[in-house]
Amino acid sequence: MIGDATVPLLLSLKVAGWATLLALVAGVAFGYLLARVRFFGREVLDAALTLPMVMPPTVLGYYLLVLLGKRGPVGAWLQESFGINLIFTWQGAVVAAALVAFPLVYKAARAAFEDIDTNLERAGRSLGFSETKVFFRVTLPLAWHGILAGAMLAFARALGEFGATLMVAGSLPGRTQTLSIAIYEAVQAGDDAAANKLVIIASVICIVVLVAAGRVLQGGYRRAFRY
């Protein structure tokens, strides 16, 4: 019964999946940096990293267009060095969705890292752990539930991304037309049946992800293992 919704749905899942992965890596890195290292301008950087959450997606999309366009500093460099063009491609949609979803992972990761008892990391050091081992054996496992919950919210957010994606990647059916953009197009075209179907699919996915994220957080060490 999903029928012609399959194409935008799969494209959305692909874009959201890659975007979440990018946001996850960057979010964990920045979350750890800001949780652990004190430096001048830390809270200003925090505000800047949170900005994509509150800025209008169209503004973000505009920035990305300026940056990644053929004449933009990053776009021109990518074109010359690697022959890569991101504008009006699904990869461009990934970049847009990753930027919008990033603060959700970053905020969750920073909070999760700050929540860890530093004595646990010290215990690791006194047991002879290298700093790498402390991170992968102690810090990351303990922060993982919070980070994962943030990543799931980021996935849901990336899945629903509309404004920035439309500006960067456009609405090419089968190539860059994601679920949320397909809904807009269906409504514009007066195709209520298609719109209803797509809206229900999007709603169900978001609810499932939110419930799952809640369960992940509840199952965290925070509750189960605090003593």
Place this chain on the structure above:
Amino acid sequence: MQLELRIIKDLQARGRHFRLDVDMRTDSDAVVIYGPSGAGKSLTLQCLAGFVAPDAGRIAIDGATLFEAAQRINVPARQRGVGYVFQDYALFPHLTVAGNIGASLQQGWLRRLDDAARARVEDMLRLFELQDLRDSYPSQLSGGQRQRTALARALATRPRLLLLDEPFAALDPGLRERMRHEFVELRERFKLPMVLITHDPADLQTLARELVVIEAGRLVRHEMAPFQAEVPQGATALRVIAGGGRAA
């Protein structure tokens, strides 16, 4: 064991200033650092373990320099060979008892334990009577079991010195007394030098051969057992210790 400890460390927090300034040498295998909370005991121990770098001074064990400000020597905690038992034990909540004890013995990315390491974990489990709890998580343990796990974890690495931060403070009073005696037995068995900090005078009676008293960041007393009854400076608690009672 020969321990040389000269530490100057300034701390500044919300306009309040605290200076730790201690200088001591000892040859004893059972040093107890005693003092009220906030005196700088924990900070001293953290400097010794390598968690905190002093601003100035020198720390050496058996002639091996661990920290020397003048020569910019600061051996990282992981290379000091110093075991640490935290006040709340700081067991890894995501690892089982056996996992906690074996954590320091794992090799490489696959986290493998070789035969020697596995035997070491078994020894520790047996020694601390934790065999039945090997697959339990710290949250499922009682206070005494947590303490035994923390000791087993620290000793699995064969440290040359064991540091203990208020090791009995988190236990019930009844259990506390029993664990003290178990602990003395253990110390004799391992012949392991230790530095213990406490604000409980009862710990001194059982555990100390050498006593260091720190108040407000300064070393105010340093003496060998048996400890004097009369204390010239106003350390009322010491009179209680010498009298065999407990502080109010």
